[in-house]
Amino acid sequence: MTDEMASSESMGLGKSRIFTPEVINDIHVKADLGRYRMRGGGIFKKIPHWDELVFLPGTLTRFVIEGYREKCTTKTVLGSRFAKNPLVLDIPIYITGMSFGALSLEAKMALAKGASMAGTATCSGEGGMIPPERDFSTKWYYQVIQSRYGFNPHHLMLADAVEFFIGQGCKVGMGGHLMGQKVTEQVAEMRSLPAGIDQRSPARHPDWLGPDDLSLKIQEVREATDYQVPIQLKLGASRVYDDVRMAAKCGPDVIFLDGAEGGTGAGPHIATEETGIPLLAAIPEARRALEDVGLADEIDLVVAGGIRNGGDVAKCIALGADAIAIGSAALMALGSNKEVEGADYQGTFGVSAAEFYHWHTGKDPAGITTQDPELRKRLDVDEGATRVYNFLHTLTLEVQMLARACGKTDVHSLEPEDLAALTTEASAMARVPLAGTSYIPGVTESQTLEEIKTLLAKHVANDGGGSDV
Amino acid sequence: MVAMNPPTDQETRGRNDIRGLAEPDAEAPKVARVEGGTATFDAADLSPRLVNLELRRLIYAEGIREVRIENPGAKHSIAVGLLARCRITINGSLGYFGATLGDGPEIHITGRVGWSVAENMMSGVVVIDKNAGSLTGAAMRGGDLVVRGHVGARTGIDQKGGTIVVGGNAGSMTGFMMQRGRQIICGDVGPGMGDSMYDGEIYVGGTVAALGVDCIEAEMTPEDEELLDRKLGIYRIDRPDTFRKFVCGKQLYNYDNLEPSERKLVL
Ligand SMILES: Cc1cc2nc3c(=O)[nH]c(=O)nc-3n(C[C@H](O)[C@H](O)[C@H](O)COP(=O)(O)O)c2cc1C
Numbered sequence: 262m263t264d265e266m267a268s269s270e271s272m273g274l275g276k277s278r279i280f281t282p283e284v285i286n287d288i289h290v291k292a293d294l295g296r297y298r299m300r301g302g303g304i305f306k307k308i309p310h311w312d313e314l315v316f317l318p319g320t321l322t323r324f325v326i327e328g329y330r331e332k333c334t335t336k337t338v339l340g341s342r343f344a345k346n347p348l349v350l351d352i353p354i355y356i357t358g359m360s361f362g363a364l365s366l367e368a369k370m371a372l373a374k375g376a377s378m379a380g381t382a383t384c385s386g387e388g389g390m391i392p393p394e395r396d397f398s399t400k401w402y403y404q405v406i407q408s409r410y411g412f413n414p415h416h417l418m419l420a421d422a423v424e425f426f427i428g429q430g431c432k433v434g435m436g437g438h439l440m441g442q443k444v445t446e447q448v449a450e451m452r453s454l455p456a457g458i459d460q461r462s463p464a465r466h467p468d469w470l471g472p473d474d475l476s477l478k479i480q481e482v483r484e485a486t487d488y489q490v491p492i493q494l495k496l497g498a499s500r501v502y503d504d505v506r507m508a509a510k511c512g513p514d515v516i517f518l519d520g521a522e523g524g525t526g527a528g529p530h531i532a533t534e535e536t537g538i539p540l541l542a543a544i545p546e547a548r549r550a551l552e553d554v555g556l557a558d559e560i561d562l563v564v565a566g567g568i569r570n571g572g573d574v575a576k577c578i579a580l581g582a583d584a585i586a587i588g589s590a591a592l593m594a595l596g597s598n599k600e601v602e603g604a605d606y607q608g609t610f611g612v613s614a615a616e617f618y619h620w621h622t623g624k625d626p627a628g629i630t631t632q633d634p635e636l637r638k639r640l641d642v643d644e645g646a647t648r649v650y651n652f653l654h655t656l657t658l659e660v661q662m663l664a665r666a667c668g669k670t671d672v673h674s675l676e677p678e679d680l681a682a683l684t685t686e687a688s689a690m691a692r693v694p695l696a697g698t699s700y701i702p703g704v705t706e707s708q709t710l711e712e713i714k715t716l717l718a719k720h721v722a723n724d725g726g727g728s729d730v
Numbered sequence: 731m732v733a734m735n736p737p738t739d740q741e742t743r744g745r746n747d748i749r750g751l752a753e754p755d756a757e758a759p760k761v762a763r764v765e766g767g768t769a770t771f772d773a774a775d776l777s778p779r780l781v782n783l784e785l786r787r788l789i790y791a792e793g794i795r796e797v798r799i800e801n802p803g804a805k806h807s808i809a810v811g812l813l814a815r816c817r818i819t820i821n822g823s824l825g826y827f828g829a830t831l832g833d834g835p836e837i838h839i840t841g842r843v844g845w846s847v848a849e850n851m852m853s854g855v856v857v858i859d860k861n862a863g864s865l866t867g868a869a870m871r872g873g874d875l876v877v878r879g880h881v882g883a884r885t886g887i888d889q890k891g892g893t894i895v896v897g898g899n900a901g902s903m904t905g906f907m908m909q910r911g912r913q914i915i916c917g918d919v920g921p922g923m924g925d926s927m928y929d930g931e932i933y934v935g936g937t938v939a940a941l942g943v944d945c946i947e948a949e950m951t952p953e954d955e956e957l958l959d960r961k962l963g964i965y966r967i968d969r970p971d972t973f974r975k976f977v978c979g980k981q982l983y984n985y986d987n988l989e990p991s992e993r994k995l996v997l
Contacts, residue, residue: 343747343754409869409888412850414811414831441984453871453890453909454928458983463907467868467888468846474826477806480751481827481849484782485811488754512747554748 297531299440301620301630303431303524303567303589308539310522311573313687314680315696318666326665333661334671337584340422340491340514342559343483347514348400348422348491350584351380352657353672354574356649357565357586358404358424358495360386362439362448363526363620364592366393367640368629371595373397374642375649379657384424384586387437387462389451390416397646402493405482407436408462410452414485422515423482424493425475427508430523430540430566432532433497436462440527442623445632476511493517493563497536498543505550515561516551517586518543522567524589526630527621540566540577542690545677548581571659578660579675580691587656592620594652595645596627603639753779758787762797769794773808774801781808789816804844809837815854826863829856832873845882848875851892857965864901867894870911876965883920886913889930897967903942905932905976914961916970927978933958935970946979 290298319325326333341347356376361369363386370393376383377399384402385394389411395401403420405412417423428434439448439460449456469478479492493515494508501518508516520540525533544564551557564577565586574585593599598617600606604626606614620630628640664672667679681696682688688695689702699705756779762771769788773781781799788794789812798819802808806825809818815834823841833852842860849868857876864882867875872892880898884906891911899917908927918936925942932945933954941947954975962969 343752345754409850409890412869413871414813414833414850414852417811417831418813455980455983458928463888467884467907468827468830468849468865474845476747476749476751477826478846480778481807481810481830483752484778484807485831487786488752510748512749512752 297529299438299527299621300530300533300618301524301526301528302533302618303522304533306534308521309541309684309686309690310539310567311541311569311576313684314541314576314682314691314693316572316575316579316663316667316679317681318663318679319668323668325668326670328662328665331665332670333665335657335661337673339561339563339584340493342491342514342561343488343512344422344491344514345487345489346421348382350382350400352653353578353584353660354379354653354656355382355400355584355586356384356591357588358384358386358402358426359526359588359592360388360437360439361391361394361451362386362388362443362632363630365628365631365637365640366391367637367642367645368592368595369394370397371640371642371645372591372649373401374646375591375594375653376400378646378650379653381653382421385416387426388439388448389413390419391451395419406462407464407466408452409467410454410462417482417486420486420490422491422493423486424495424517425479425482425513426495428497428499428519429495429525430497430519430521430537431525432528433499433521433536434464435528435532435536436464438462438525438527438529438621440621440623443527443621443632448632472507472511479512491515495519497523498538498540498566499536501538501543501546502550505547506554509551509554509556509560513560515563516547517563517565518547520564520566523565524567525620539690540564541580541687544577544580544582545690545692571656572663574656575660575663575672575675576680578664578672579679580677580693583673591649591652592629594649595629596640596648597625597629599627601626601639753777756780756783758783760784760787762788764788764792764794767794768796768798770798770800772800773805774803778805778807781805782810785809785812785818789814802841804842806844809835823860832856842879847877848873851875853892861898866896867892870894874961874965876967878965878967880917885915886911889913893961895961895965895967899936902939905930905945906942908932912957914958914973916962916967924976924978926982928983929978932976933973934976935973938974938976941976944979944982945976948975948977950975 335352337350337353339348356372373383373394374397382400383398385404387406400421402422402424404424406426441457441459446456491514494513495517498520521537561583563584564582568587577585600614610619623631625631628636660672680693759780762769796817800821802820802822804823804825807827809829811831812835813833818837820839824843826844828843828847829837830849834854836855839858843862845863846865848856851870851873853872855874859878861879862877862881866881866885869888870892871890874893876895878897881896881900883901884903885900886894887906889908889911894913896915900915900919902920903922904919905924908930911930913932916935919938921940922942924945
């Protein structure tokens, strides 16, 4: 018998790691559909992430702060550069922009209420302002997004801060997506669109193209809002060093960086997987850029993308973020991806509740990423708000715990010094030493090279050009 | 020589951005002359910030309903975000983002304007006597925007309502991704007209170089003729004898269900 004809499993040659069952299935589906596949949620593939960093708390070399008894402040101020009224948050975490349309009215209200209970902010997202959300938010960002769906100068005047969407980490270089199922009469009317269309928002702004015009656009909105509120630019993490330098020169008060881990209500799977760089690589690049243009003390840095717990938040702060925004985790706190009475995740979507990524379908059994009146009834605004508040409060406690252990009386005093990396990749990207060593790939080598160059220069100088060439 | 004082915190940090556009600490210059309910001021020596502060002071604090600005000097972001009924005459030209984000004002600009004039206007009237740059009336939601001269590219991009009237020609990608509202172009229009529009009407008096994706010609109706007569009459613009009307072909509404033969449309 030849082995090509192997009949028993033990004689098989193995299986492809390139063409996995999932890949093959994907090809079959695309061959049927004739288009790219949409989904909600964040990146699936494995990338260097916060799990690969750890804290180095105080022992004898550092003095630790007493938990529960000694203060560790969490107050966070954003946008004091030019704004007459900077955004003052009680905690360094707020709820990122998620549109009404992607989310139900109840979800928007619960997030707003929960955030207000925690003393922090929410953001309108793409589809315009819904009055109940504004009413429940004590601090509220209004988005100036490419599509300008529902954009209204009267609402602009109600904002505590203005965010220019330039890109998002999940699908850098693209506009928003909202599938026809979710474009109800109400959603469509708010956006001045025909109901039921698959809405693909523009990727570029209608009224400016490059950084020179963006400076003027910022000036326009500052003039319109009389310099009362901060202007924040939201960028997807891509060529972070150059982008942040350019963004800083356009004159904002705050820069928001969204890492490749960031989630979306609906986006092409291929974009979610293949665009942007991880947040742990992006933050050090952004800090370096701000230092290099001399604006590190003036422009605040907000980051988002795949933040799950207080450890992730604390690591972002340690690398140089002033505040952290959460999206997916806030939805989960509300009850997304959770078994609910009457739901059949497996039967409807073919996956378990925990693996549910079908936010784009508008059929969310938890009533969060949907416009369906029946499903929406499953989300109780007050209960949801309490859960969101509890989660934000817990994140804050966790950040404080780590900060105190590292000897800080203010969470914002966390610094790269407080971190070590568990893998060489994370070490190289986050620029913190590999645990147990003082080695940072790339950084150590260039320092050594500099030393050699200096020594060589000295050597040549001492030689006094002695050679007679 | 006396030793120089060390720079103050203010000086080193600078309350200005790198391009010198931000002026957070300014106050209204109070330079306007008010005569018989009309205020007039000279903007020659004022920054955009000071012009806007003065405008806001006159309109909101003093309740003046007619303002005339001399020597606007093609400055950017002038007369933006005004949410009140008032009449403003700007005697000269404006730069980028002129007369934007307004709800109510009637603004007459006797010269030219740069990019993105009347961007996101909600209601009111903006009339420009000469030419306008690109992105004219971007994301506009209501009101009338009238350009007596020519306009650049992407006029009415993302337009959501209102009427844009152009006496002369329009550049490429006119009505790009337009959602609602109307455009009346008396002259010729460049290539890519109505590309990816969702809804709304574009009326053209001259020639169209080429239509964009999913833009089609539709039958003119008596209502259309009446609208053209009315709008062009109000603004006293010569009406070309015939107009053609263009609308959305509605083939791109749902990209999930495109037929194989239609798919190349979106490549
Ligand atoms: C349901 C949903 C809707 C979103 N809608 C918007 C939006 O309208 N505008 C926007 O800038 N970002 C939007 N985003 C992206 C978030 O603002 C943010 O960049 C991202 O969620 C951060 O990553 P995380 O979800 O892992 O926390 C949305 C995200 C989700 C999950």
